[in-house]
Amino acid sequence: MRLVTAKQRDRAQESMGIPHDLYTSGAYLERNPLWHADESPWKAKYILRLLKRNRIAPKRICDVGCGAGEVLRLVQEGMHSVSRIPTFDARKASIST
Numbered sequence: 001m002r003l004v005t006a007k008q009r010d011r012a013q014e015s016m017g018i019p020h021d022l023y024t025s026g027a028y029l030e031r032n033p034l035w036h037a038d039e040s041p042w043k044a045k046y047i048l049r050l051l052k053r054n055r056i057a058p059k060r061i062c063d064v065g066c067g068a069g070e071v072l073r074l075v076q077e078g079m080h081s082v083s084r085i086p087t088f089d090a091r092k093a094s095i096s097t
Contacts, residue, residue, distance in 0.1 A: 035068040044074030057081040 004012075013022075022028050029035070051057070061082055063072050072085045 035070075037068040037070040040068075040070035040074055043071045044078065047071070047075050048078045051079070061085050 057079070059081060061072065061075065062085070063069070066072060076082050076085050
């Protein structure tokens with residue numbers, strides 16, 4: 001496995017037209033005003049099916065880069081074993097309350 005430095009990552013992203021502060025600058029929100037929340041139901045369904053198939057019943061789930069947090073809200077609705085779901089995103093404004 002080859003490790004990439006932050007500087008190399010930033011250069012690669014910029015060469016593809018992706019600003020290094022894509023999420024914190026508001027550029028991502030401009031391109032995706034719904035934070036992909038419209039895709040959340042099928043993502044949550046897939047996660048729930050995967051957990052059930054593998055007999056995984058976590059008590060806690062954490063999503064880093066959760067966007068609006070809708071996927072986790074739906075996962076929590078579908079799982080009675082989950083008591084806490086902390087969410088973290090680079091832009092606090094993206095997280096629904």
